[in-house]
Amino acid sequence: MTNDIFDISDNTPLVLMKQLTRQKRARFMAKLEYMSPCFSHYCRVSGAIVRDAEERGAIHPGMTLVDWTFGTSGIALAMAAVSRGYKVLLAAPESICREKQEVLRALGAELVLTPSEALPGDLQSCVDVAENLVRTLPNAWFANMYQNPVSRQVHQDGTGPEIFRQTEGKVTHLFVPMASGAMISGIGRYFKSVNPEVQIIGVEPEGSVYGDLHGGKSQGTPSAFQLEDIGAVRPTSFWDPNVIDRIVQVSDADAFNCGRELLRAEAVFAGGASGAAMAAALREGEAYGDDALVVVMMTDFGGYDLSRMYNDDWMRRQGFYRKSKTALDQITxxxxxxxxxxxxxxxxxxxxxxxxxxxxxxxxxxxxxxxxxxxxxxxxxxxxxxxxxxxxxxxxxxxxxxxxxxxxxxxxxxxxxxxxxxxxxxxxxxxxxxxxxxxxxxxxxxxxxxxxxxxx
Incomplete structure (x- = not known):
């Protein structure tokens, strides 16, 4: 028994992939971060951020916690906050999945939708709207999950050692979806301190900026992508190329279709960011040998993407739809x-x-x-x-x-x-x-x- 539901956000399952990896020599394991109370890896972070702010006296019940979100981070923050007596006000692009919007409203969070095309620096962007709300609202506090240093520390102190323990130190490659970069930099710092040979590989959509930055360009050139909870149009303070060995980009179509195959073939009900990570791992893993143990972070939940990624009509309209393999086609x-x-x-x-x-x-x-x-x-x-x-x-x-x-x-x-x-x-x-x-x-x-x- 536990007194706090957020106490069970750790020790998420690590599951061997069998069907999608049959032609690979390496072993592939999915770290099911979405199997937590908040159905995302933000569950570890949100509870820690709220507790840290309370311990520092920065917040107290009755205050309004403000942030910007693409959905899953906001859901995690709302779950951590409303149960402790806080109000939650979130700014989000109007394009985020309907399911995420409905869950946020069911939690009692107030949601301000902003134009999806507005980028940071534009007063109408979700980032700028959230920052302005904090300045103008009385008794408000900016959670700032995408920049809060607690976000990285949680993964450095918790997620990294957990993976090391679950694999008995045998992990050789880690594929991590990148949004703010807190998870990959925290896990990367841990593994580079205990075993620098472990390859830390960031995954982002085509159009995100981290690949350019890791390639030595001073500033990435962003372009539009459909994936949520992965990718960035500008780096955050967590950007740490010293602990990242490679950046792999994945198209929207490959990410969504790989996510759908995860459900059909492995019963892993993950979202688009997780699909991108697995697509990257399977592609890169073609060259890995028998001694490789690959861990792929499954950071988002498929139930938050029913109207998009798991909707055949939406996939067809976007030009992403691929016919699923029949039972016979699964036999090779x-x-x-x-x-x-x-x-x-x-x-x-x-x-x-x-x-x-x-x-x-x-x-x-x-x-x-x-x-x-x-x-x-x-x-x-x-x-x-x-x-x-x-x-x-x-x-x-x-x-x-x-x-x-x-x-x-x-x-x-x-x-x-x-x-x-x-x-x-x-x-x-x-x-x-x-x-x-x-x-x-x-x-x-x-x-x-x-x-x-x-x-x-």
């Missing part, structure tokens, strides 16, 4: 090979004679074989082909098979879906070769597809 060549007994590929070499090849066929009870030269399939040979050759010329058994070979089997990658494999097999009934990452080849035939479909 790699899955089929995992079900088969591991055997070396039976193949012929071009310099072998027809007699040698035919003897290999008899010994292995196969009627057709690929012909492989230096690891590459260059053709094939079948019993029927050998028979027709001998009928015309019975002395050809000592001739090299390369002179009589037929067209090669089609080649696919391990991530080829069962639908793709079936289509290939319609034109070549003998089989499809799968090119493995170690250079070896494996064969899949129609019987293998039938076996996996009937779940024998």
């Amino acid at each position: 060549a790699d899955d089929i090979l995992q079900r088969k007994a591991h055997k070396d590929l039976i193949f012929a070499q071009p310099e072998q004679t027809l007699a040698e090849v035919f003897e290999t066929m008899k010994q292995n009870d196969v009627s057709q074989m690929p012909i492989v030269s230096f690891g590459a399939p260059i053709g094939s040979i079948s019993e029927n082909r050998i028979l027709s050759i001998l009928i015309e010329n019975d002395s050809a058994m000592n001739a090299k098979v390369v002179a009589f070979m037929e067209k090669p089997f089609p080649v696919c990658q391990p991530d080829a879906t069962i639908s793709e494999l079936s289509e290939k097999l319609q034109t070549n009934a003998s089989g499809v070769l799968i090119s493995l990452s170690d250079g070896r080849l494996q064969l899949i035939n129609k019987s293998d597809l039938i076996d996996v479909l009937t779940r024998k």
